[in-house]
Amino acid sequence: MEKISSEEVSVKMQYPSRRSFLAGFTTAAAALPAAASAGEAYWRMVRRQFPFSEKKVPMNAANMCPPPRAVTERLVELTRDTDADCSFNNRAKFKKLLEQSRAHIARQLGVSPDELALVRNTTEANNIICNGLPLEPGDEVLLWDQNHPTNNVAWDVRAARFGFKVRRVSTPPRPAGPEELAEVFLRALSPRTRVVSLTHLSNVTGVRLPVREIAEAARKRGVYVHVDGAQTWGAFDLNLREMGCDSFSASAQKWFVGPREAGILYVRAEHIPRIWPGTVGADWGREVSPAVTGVRKFESMGQRDNARLAALDTAAGFLDAVGQRRVEERVLELARVLKDRLADLGVKLVTPRNPELSGGVCIVEAPAENRRKAVDILYQDRGIAAAPTGGLRLCPHIYNTMEHIDRAVQAVKSVRKLLA
Numbered sequence: 001m002e003k004i005s006s007e008e009v010s011v012k013m014q015y016p017s018r019r020s021f022l023a024g025f026t027t028a029a030a031a032l033p034a035a036a037s038a039g040e041a042y043w044r045m046v047r048r049q050f051p052f053s054e055k056k057v058p059m060n061a062a063n064m065c066p067p068p069r070a071v072t073e074r075l076v077e078l079t080r081d082t083d084a085d086c087s088f089n090n091r092a093k094f095k096k097l098l099e100q101s102r103a104h105i106a107r108q109l110g111v112s113p114d115e116l117a118l119v120r121n122t123t124e125a126n127n128i129i130c131n132g133l134p135l136e137p138g139d140e141v142l143l144w145d146q147n148h149p150t151n152n153v154a155w156d157v158r159a160a161r162f163g164f165k166v167r168r169v170s171t172p173p174r175p176a177g178p179e180e181l182a183e184v185f186l187r188a189l190s191p192r193t194r195v196v197s198l199t200h201l202s203n204v205t206g207v208r209l210p211v212r213e214i215a216e217a218a219r220k221r222g223v224y225v226h227v228d229g230a231q232t233w234g235a236f237d238l239n240l241r242e243m244g245c246d247s248f249s250a251s252a253q254k255w256f257v258g259p260r261e262a263g264i265l266y267v268r269a270e271h272i273p274r275i276w277p278g279t280v281g282a283d284w285g286r287e288v289s290p291a292v293t294g295v296r297k298f299e300s301m302g303q304r305d306n307a308r309l310a311a312l313d314t315a316a317g318f319l320d321a322v323g324q325r326r327v328e329e330r331v332l333e334l335a336r337v338l339k340d341r342l343a344d345l346g347v348k349l350v351t352p353r354n355p356e357l358s359g360g361v362c363i364v365e366a367p368a369e370n371r372r373k374a375v376d377i378l379y380q381d382r383g384i385a386a387a388p389t390g391g392l393r394l395c396p397h398i399y400n401t402m403e404h405i406d407r408a409v410q411a412v413k414s415v416r417k418l419l420a
Contacts, residue, residue, distance in 0.1 A: 078307035097310035110239035117298035125249030125265035132275040137163035178210035201231035204390035206351030206361035215244035258315035259308040334396040382411035
């Protein structure tokens with residue numbers, strides 16, 4: 001480790017193994033002065049754990065994040081191990097490793113390992129719930145019109161087959177507070193409502209719903225509550241038990257900074273027996289019942305890439321090393337600074353500036369026909385990777401620095417004419 005200066009703490013990290021990497025990171029973080037522990041020196045150290053080049057800076061965490069080196073190296077290590085010996089004997093170790101991933105993530109989310117399935121992504125998890133809950137003609141499913149399509153259109157497809165009703169609610173484009181958002185859903189509940197399926201934080205506006213308040217009211221009426229947490233898992237310090245939802249889905253490649261094509265599905269224990277899985281694999285058994293094999297029935301998909309599921313444990317360990325509360329505070333800080341500086345430019349924000357109503361997803365108004373061009377200019381000319389989703393979308397995460405925020409603001413300034 002280099003000498004700590006008042007300007008910046010520069011930490012030389014060697015990466016011979018996942019364990020030593022995380023130990024080195026934790027030791028380096030502890031060596032920082034207390035006053036600097038959440039300052040820019042600390043976050044520059046965090047940034048150095050990610051391999052991307054300063055020439056092309058990722059700022060689209062709502063879609064995909066680069067994993068830290070420790071996660072990639074663990075994935076490569078386990079993949080090479082399997083390739084060198086793909087016998088049942090050698091691969092037997094993965095049973096324990098996958099359970100370690102499950103237990104670690106469950107602990108972070110405040111739930112039991114027996115309520116957490118390791119699936120491929122949010123899409124798969126949403127569809128398990130959509131297709132697995134028992135619903136009949138006359139039943140009603142209540143959706144937010146800003147839900148991701150896998151938590152929106154998927155319900156339409158099933159309703160077309162089985163005859164239940166889907167209703168969508170819209171929230172105010174400029175909500176005054178969480179209470180106003182919650183009230184929209186509470187008013188929409190009817191005696192026929194069986195399911196409320198929500199996206200925790202919209203990927204097209206950046207609005208964050210007060211899920212806890214909605215879930216509490218819905219569950220008092222016996223209504224099942226599913227939450228798509230793709231934009232909050234890894235970005236927020238979540239406790240699903242306190243949130244009050246009956247199920248929760250998310251992908252690891254987003255804010256969780258984990259491996260791609262890996263995700264989670266939490267289902268409250270009391271509901272697991274009545275939900276049918278979407279795929280029936282060799283592990284299912286002979287009995288035809290949704291109660292078979294507990295939450296792990298949702299993982300019966302044939303051969304899995306066990307290396308990436310095992311690497312989830314490393315990603316969880318990395319976030320532990322940073323501290324999930326600290327991650328949340330940093331995400332909100334980056335988003336606040338970004339939104340404030342964009343507003344100073346005179347561009348119009350789709351996303352609320354109030355942190356109670358938002359998260360790390362920041363969207364600037366832009367005509368649909370100009371969004372792709374603006375994104376291309378930001379990437380090619382300024383080295384900022386954004387998205388044309390809902391406008392011009394910028395989503396900073398813990399690997400981004402304040403210098404990156406400045407650079408993104410200057411990039412947006414260069415395309416202001418396209419945003420009008």
